Structure formats: structure tokens, C-alpha cells
Amino acid sequence: MLHLRVISPPEQTEALLAVLAADPGVTHVTLARGMAVEPAGDLVQADLAREAANTVLADIKALGLVHTGGITLGPVATVLSDAAEAAERAAPGDPDDAVVWEQLQAETHEESSLSATFLAFLTIACLLSSIGVATNSAVTIVGAMVVGPEFGPLAALSVALVRRRWRLARRSMIALVVAFPFAMAVTAVATLLWERLGWITTEGVLDAHNVDFIYQVGPFSLVVALLAGAAGMLSLVSAKSAALVGVFISVTTVPAAGYAVVAATLGEWHRALLSAGQIAVNLVGIVVAGVLVLWLRPRTASLPESVERRRRALGEQRAPGR
Incomplete structure (x- = not known):
């Protein structure tokens, strides 16, 4: 799996969390509000299956966090978690076949x-x-x-x-x-x-x-x-x-x-x-x-599919009662 670390301005954090929640290949999501100093903002971390990395990163980049915050991605040596295993099973394809382009x-x-x-x-x-x-x-x-x-x-x-x-x-x-x-x-x-x-x-x-x-x-x-x-x-x-x-x-x-x-x-x-x-x-x-x-190499979800999924997630996040 891969570990994702994102610094997000407070006004964009909910949208970021919605994007992460929309992908079944993402798990172990944590939020530390106001923890980031430079750039200032919230610290959001998560683990994700390699197969899900391209679409998740495309979603996050579409939020503009490359310019307003920061994105860090790195490998995870060992993960002992049923949630992580479920995320890898839910992500399409095989981890060894996934090309994480970024x-x-x-x-x-x-x-x-x-x-x-x-x-x-x-x-x-x-x-x-x-x-x-x-x-x-x-x-x-x-x-x-x-x-x-x-x-x-x-x-x-x-x-x-x-x-x-x-x-x-x-x-x-x-x-x-x-x-x-x-x-x-x-x-x-x-x-x-x-x-x-x-x-x-x-x-x-x-x-x-x-x-x-x-x-x-x-x-x-x-x-x-x-x-x-x-x-x-x-x-x-x-x-x-x-x-x-x-x-x-x-x-x-x-x-x-x-x-x-x-x-x-x-x-x-x-x-x-x-x-x-x-x-x-x-x-x-x-x-x-x-x-x-x-x-x-086998292809994962395309960019248009990823953007559409993000829009649905954001729409649900902004709907009344959420």
C-alpha cells in the first residue's frame, strides 16, 4: 500500500475528506485540524491501495491542493489491518500491475x-x-x-x-x-x-x-x-x-x-x-x-471517470443534512 499525506486549507478539508471517502481503495483516514504550520492548514493522512492511487491523486489535484497545500505519497513497508486488506480487495486490479504515474x-x-x-x-x-x-x-x-x-x-x-x-x-x-x-x-x-x-x-x-x-x-x-x-x-x-x-x-x-x-x-x-x-x-x-x-500495463480508472466520481462525492457532501 501507499501512505498519503495532504496539507489542506481548512475551507477545502471537507471536500478532500469527501474525495477520500468516495474511493473504496482508501482507508486509515486521519484528520488533525490546524496541525500544519507551513503551509498553514489541516493535516489529512490515509493509506491507499496502489491501484487506487492514480484516481485519488487526480481527484485531489483537481481540488487545487498542489497550489494551496501539499501532497506527499510514499510506500508503506508493513500494514497489519483488516481495513487495509479490504481496501486492497475493493480496488480494481492487482497491486503489482498498478503504475502510480505521479x-x-x-x-x-x-x-x-x-x-x-x-x-x-x-x-x-x-x-x-x-x-x-x-x-x-x-x-x-x-x-x-x-x-x-x-x-x-x-x-x-x-x-x-x-x-x-x-x-x-x-x-x-x-x-x-x-x-x-x-x-x-x-x-x-x-x-x-x-x-x-x-x-x-x-x-x-x-x-x-x-x-x-x-x-x-x-x-x-x-x-x-x-x-x-x-x-x-x-x-x-x-x-x-x-x-x-x-x-x-x-x-x-x-x-x-x-x-x-x-x-x-x-x-x-x-x-x-x-x-x-x-x-x-x-x-x-x-x-x-x-x-x-x-x-x-493494465490501466486503472481513467481521468474522466475519476473526475465524475469526485463530483458525485462533492455533491453528496454538500447536500442538505450532510
């Missing part, structure tokens, strides 16, 4: 930011992958896959395309377009230094057959990218974050970037170009799979 957009928005931390992680991942190529170490390549943060912007781009949030799409594209060249440039400088020191040689890279899979583009490159993208998006929308580790290990986006740099500095342009192709295949495949997963 929550998903907030998570991917944060992960798609071009920040110093994002640049640092991607640069470290590229450096690790170049070392893995130089030392013929598949274990180091796997480490680079896990460290790479590129799935965040790719997932955000998928969400942006489905929801038509072009600002989020632009933010994600900027993160990818800026971060990858930066990380590869730093890796190139480091690789040139290691080559001068004799740590990396052309013969060593050409004989590194344990990591040939990085630049060898084939039909399974796209298949793996599609499967990894689908698994990653499913893990995000179902709040099963443990599956993301498997996704990171499956795709060779960052290792391909590291391999391309090492191959280019050694003059192996054919392998460098193949590695660049591997990067493109993985990026496109992950985004396409993410979009397909979001499109194919």
Missing part, C-alpha cells in the same frame, strides 16, 4: 538529472570498463555495469515519451548527451596515460577474448537490450528494486563506451565503431522496451 515521474525525474554525482558514477564506470578491457577481466566489466547510472535517464525518457512530458525528455537527453562524452573523454586521457606507462598494449587488447562480447554487435544485442529495458521498467513500476541489479549486469552500454575509448586510442577504429554501435543498440533497445512496458 510516483514514477518523480522517481525518474530525480534519476535523470545531470549532476556532479551522475557524471562521477558514469566516469568511474567507464574507467572500470577500460581497465576490464585492458586486463581481459570480465569481472571488472561486470563491476562497471553495476556502477553505471545510465538506466535512470533512459527510464525517464521512456516515461516522458509515454506521458508526453517533453521537459522530462529534454532533461534526460541532456544528461545522456553530456555525460557520456565527458566520461569517455576522461577515460581517454587516463587510457593514454596507461598506454604510455605500458600498462595497456595493442596486443593485450586484441588478445582479450573474455570481453569480445562488448563490441560484437548481433541480433542478441538488441534482444538483450529489450529484455533488460523491460525488466528495468517493470522493477520501477512494481517497486521491486532488487531486479535492477540484474538489469545493470545485462546491458553493455558503459562497457561499450570504455571499449570504444581504448580501441580508438590504440588506432583500432573498426572495434571502436562496433562498440559505438553497441552503445546505440543498447540505448535504443532499453528506451523502446520501457515505452512498450508502460503502454501494455
Whole structure:
């Protein structure tokens, strides 16, 4: 389940309570009048089934509380309550199939930011992958896959395309377009230094057959990218974050970037170009799979149905004798 926390101006609290009461997927509703300080108002809290979250949030946003108060939504680790079980049974669909759009957009928005931390992680991942190529170490390549943060912007781009949030799409594209060249440039400088020191040689890279899979583009490159993208998006929308580790290990986006740099500095342009192709295949495949997963997810009640239900609830709340 999810926990909802709303700060509401006193004059809008009754309408908010009516909206919550109108949805059978909402329970554990509490009210603390005058408890909120900034912004000032009443504090209303409730637990709701994931399947009910989209319509409930649409109802609350329609009241204008995003501007006059505040809305917070987060997961609940453990709930022991017959009322909660009844709310989950009453909500249509299955909790694991429900996409909470506001929550998903907030998570991917944060992960798609071009920040110093994002640049640092991607640069470290590229450096690790170049070392893995130089030392013929598949274990180091796997480490680079896990460290790479590129799935965040790719997932955000998928969400942006489905929801038509072009600002989020632009933010994600900027993160990818800026971060990858930066990380590869730093890796190139480091690789040139290691080559001068004799740590990396052309013969060593050409004989590194344990990591040939990085630049060898084939039909399974796209298949793996599609499967990894689908698994990653499913893990995000179902709040099963443990599956993301498997996704990171499956795709060779960052290792391909590291391999391309090492191959280019050694003059192996054919392998460098193949590695660049591997990067493109993985990026496109992950985004396409993410979009397909979001499109194919079971839909909950539509926005018009939600607004109509809210109007009925408000009408009952304002009727004489209530």
C-alpha cells in the first residue's frame, strides 16, 4: 500500500475528506485540524491501495491542493489491518500491475538529472570498463555495469515519451548527451596515460577474448537490450528494486563506451565503431522496451471517470443534512 499525506486549507478539508471517502481503495483516514504550520492548514493522512492511487491523486489535484497545500505519497513497508486488506480487495486490479504515474515521474525525474554525482558514477564506470578491457577481466566489466547510472535517464525518457512530458525528455537527453562524452573523454586521457606507462598494449587488447562480447554487435544485442529495458521498467513500476541489479549486469552500454575509448586510442577504429554501435543498440533497445512496458500495463480508472466520481462525492457532501 501507499501512505498519503495532504496539507489542506481548512475551507477545502471537507471536500478532500469527501474525495477520500468516495474511493473504496482508501482507508486509515486521519484528520488533525490546524496541525500544519507551513503551509498553514489541516493535516489529512490515509493509506491507499496502489491501484487506487492514480484516481485519488487526480481527484485531489483537481481540488487545487498542489497550489494551496501539499501532497506527499510514499510506500508503506508493513500494514497489519483488516481495513487495509479490504481496501486492497475493493480496488480494481492487482497491486503489482498498478503504475502510480505521479510516483514514477518523480522517481525518474530525480534519476535523470545531470549532476556532479551522475557524471562521477558514469566516469568511474567507464574507467572500470577500460581497465576490464585492458586486463581481459570480465569481472571488472561486470563491476562497471553495476556502477553505471545510465538506466535512470533512459527510464525517464521512456516515461516522458509515454506521458508526453517533453521537459522530462529534454532533461534526460541532456544528461545522456553530456555525460557520456565527458566520461569517455576522461577515460581517454587516463587510457593514454596507461598506454604510455605500458600498462595497456595493442596486443593485450586484441588478445582479450573474455570481453569480445562488448563490441560484437548481433541480433542478441538488441534482444538483450529489450529484455533488460523491460525488466528495468517493470522493477520501477512494481517497486521491486532488487531486479535492477540484474538489469545493470545485462546491458553493455558503459562497457561499450570504455571499449570504444581504448580501441580508438590504440588506432583500432573498426572495434571502436562496433562498440559505438553497441552503445546505440543498447540505448535504443532499453528506451523502446520501457515505452512498450508502460503502454501494455493494465490501466486503472481513467481521468474522466475519476473526475465524475469526485463530483458525485462533492455533491453528496454538500447536500442538505450532510
